[in-house]
Amino acid sequence: MNGILSQASPLPKPFQIKKTLLIFTCVFLAFWCLLWAWASLTTIRVEQDITQWEQNKKTFSVEESHIFESRLLSSLKLNPLSANTHLLLGRLYEQQAINILDQSQRNTIESAEKHYVLALKKQPTWDYAWAKLANYYSHFYEQLNTYGNINIEKQLQEAINQTIFTGPYERKTQRVIIPLLFKHWSLIAGLPSTKKQAEKVLSQSTRYRENLDLTLKSAKTYNKIHVLKALLSDKKHIKILSKYQKQLEKDKHQHTNKQLKSIN
Secondary structure, three states, rough: OOHHHHHHOOHHHHHHHHHHHHHHHHHHHHHHHHHHHHHHHHHHHHHHHHHHHHHOOOOOOOHHHHHHHHHHHHHHHHHOOHHHHHHHHHHHHHHHHHHHHOOOHHHHHHHHHHHHHHHHOOOOOHHHHHHHHHHHHOOHHHHHHHOOOHHHHHHHHHHHHHHHHHHHOOOOHHHHHHHHHOOOOOHHHOOHHHHHHHHHHHHOOOHHHHHHHHHHHHHHHHOHHHHHHHOOOOOOHHHHHHHHHHHHHHHHHHHHHHHHHHHH
């Protein structure tokens, strides 16, 4: 009996093939996971430095930017589906275009747009990516118009619209979009649904200290204090805003006096 069991026939070939395929698939997936994890890890330092450049907390380095570019392109080869890597390339090229003013600037500006758009193709509802694209269109509005982009206003409008509807209350996104809402209020005001949503975003942003300061300063910078004042209900915030308004009027008065003195 034992002899019979020990001489049992092997598994049929179809089962052996399935087992081999299953093992191969598991190994392949494990290998891909490791590659994608490595690709993500290589972008952490890059993202930190790009963020510091954007916030003027670190001096831009041409040499470092080229190293980061090479690293991100290598990461993209490992994981071509990464929306985050495309976004980082867009942000990196934008910083290069701002800080490296040579004959390659136009190509760099266009490369930034290309990767922002690719990031959104991979992840169409990513509010932060839409906000960064809106910021890009705002910053390079004149250059893109000069390059023959006749749709720049519509593209900016669409990016702002997508941002405030896909992730209106994300604090990270708000820090990018709030200044743009005041800067391009005349563009927003002509679109009832966009204007209504923008008002909700601005009103909600005043509930958090970190975004309250940004909201107040942006309203002052773009001379839109009257827009924000109409949205506030908190007396404390209205008082702060009134103080900002008085300071703005004082600054204007001093600027006028300086101009008059220079004429005389």
